[in-house]
Amino acid sequence: MNEKFLKPYNPIDTEDSIYKLWLDSGYFNPDKLPERHKESYSIVLPPPNVTGTLHMGHAAMLAIEDILIRYKRMRGYKTLWIPGTDHAAIATQSKVEKIIEKQEGKKRHDLGREEFLKRVNIFAQESHDTIVNQIKKMGASIDWSREAFTLDEKRSLAVKTAFKTMYDMGLIYRGHRIINWDPKGQTTISDDEIVYEERKTKIYTFKYSKDFPISIATTRPETKVGDTAVAVHPEDIRYKKFIGKTFEIDFAGAKLSIQIVGDMAVDPEYGTGAVGVTPAHSSVDSEIAGRHSLPTIQVINEFAKMMSNTGIVEGLKVLEAREKIVSWLKENNLLEKEEEYLQNISTAERTGAVIEPLPKLQWFIAVNKKFKKNGKERTLKELMLEAVQSKEIKILPDQFEKVYFNWITNLRDWCISRQIWYGHRIPVWYKNDEIYVGVEDPSGSDWKQDEDTLDTWFSSGLWTFSTLGWPEETIDLATFHPTSVLETGYDILFFWVARMILMTGCLLDTIPFKTVYLHGLVRTAKGEKMSKSKPETNIDPLDMIAKYGADATRLSLIVGNGMGNDLKLSEDKVKGYKHFSNKLWNITRYILNSTEGEILDENTEISKELKDLLVDITSDMENYRLYLAAEKLYHYTWHEFADKIIENSKKVLAEGSDEEKKKQKQFLLKTLTTLLRALHPFIPYVTEEIWKDMPIKDKKLLIIEEWAIK
């Protein structure tokens, strides 16, 4: 017996050398798998953001995907798992901005676009290297030869091609809209990048002037200097007589021309039954304005300050302006009521700034516009609905299908332009009144490229096929697309999963993946969100791997975690699963010690109980019940195989006839090797290490051996 079994199992000594063994074998690459691997099975890794390091959530994702891939590889599939990273435009840029500001006291404009991007690229590269190392440490059997980055050359070509194609289809357009402006990040953001915070504010009921006939209410008095109408319900008997009239008003030094309009969007039961319409600073009001051809007057600028047309509040920040308008209303006896009000305020996910709705010229993807492809006419929204309704794409756990439909129904045009520097520059050039949209730069001089970059989710939306070589018609694309499974966190169902379905349907006329498997969040033992700002609650994957091994870390993230559920993780749980690796190690020590000289006869039968178990867990694997399969194998290995079968074997091996002894030895070897095959996807390192010493003829690496049953 190999002397290594005399000591307890030490993952640190083992894992790096085993990973190297796998890398050298080439088996992570489907092209290098042996002949028997035919049918393709593919997963693209949700690319981690190059904003720093991986957390436990990433570790869970890697564990789940690696289990799926290893399982399918052993079952004879031609498995491809593609690694990559995401440039994460706003997230990365704001992170680097913070660092530069802290270290040098400079802003990005002090450095200039070129120099700033150089700095971001350096940061992104370092971050990338860290992430790649972490992915390897987890034991991920992922094909490094196909690694991709959302901002590399091939992906840039895909992005430009996608933009150009969708522009030509009429699905990408440039327009003036009320967008979500982040005054801190100095950029637009999409509806999904908003987080709502409940805050106590006040709601003020007032009249514009003494002569004005209708009272209105608002939580934002400062925007009222930009009002151009008051909307009432068309059938409201109180106000009906005023509809169509226009009032000229001096409001806090601003000259307002307020038209009374009748609009069905107004609820006569709510508040005063009348709405002051501010077309420039509210998307709802903008829609009302559109229906009545009302003028739009912008009164707040990109820095959340009042503009020059705002009378007494000119130049003030919005909150200061609010106070000043309120005192003006009081002084002029126009304020009728002031009440406490609980409101959901929109803030930017990345910077935390309060969103300022502003009218701006931006690029959008039209989700409600019909387009024709292959004789079918439909909208992108319909395309997204149909892909899931038709069961072409299955979302697991299935309650998320409802959540998905709910989101699609409320979907508005997607704003894809961002006023930041880090990302894919919009492939549009302007010259006088001419516009050029193209994959190649325009020829001729004086063309000026659009300053903006694309929303990071635009490039992520192409991920399943841009990683496979699109727009070129590659063999990979033909072989591995649509991908088999998309495994990701439920928190990015809308951001990413939905956008991939949109992009793939629109550009390739197919689906990006057949199954979506959504995992939950990894939380602290108390159920809080893990946060780097609270190191005492934050468990780091690399720490866990260093202390207990990657196998233990993987198991702790799988067992007890039902599909789509959040997982409460404590260090003790990881520690507990280290004991399991060691148990397996000791089982092996005992068996090798007592079967010295034997070579496994592959025809030896395993027990009926184990056969039944294997059938059962194979069904679990096929149905993504990894947590059950892992737990059942754990239980069988420890409490059946070790506690009962091995204990009982001791008597036979001591007192039985030669024939009984031989039979018992073969049985032990067969059971152990079978369990190693079944356990390998879950705990690849320790099983591969033990496999080296199994007395088997024509032995291959365990990673490409057959799964425990056929």
Place this chain on the structure above:
RNA sequence: GCGCCCUUAGCUCAGUUGGUAGAGCAACCCAUUUACACUGGGAAGGUCAGGAGUUCGAGUCUCUUAGGGCGCACCA
């Protein structure tokens, strides 16, 4: 406001098509120079949140009440 999920042993959670409740951890008793103290054996622990219904039979299906979590929308 609309929608989704959760409530099962002290704790964390399983329980796949309905067939009289399971695991891990903790606690308790016992054993042990044992392949393994990263051990083994044993015992204890639950009117499955409350109520009603469907059924021969409900943790599981339906309705309902309460508590908790989450998503989306509104936000005059």
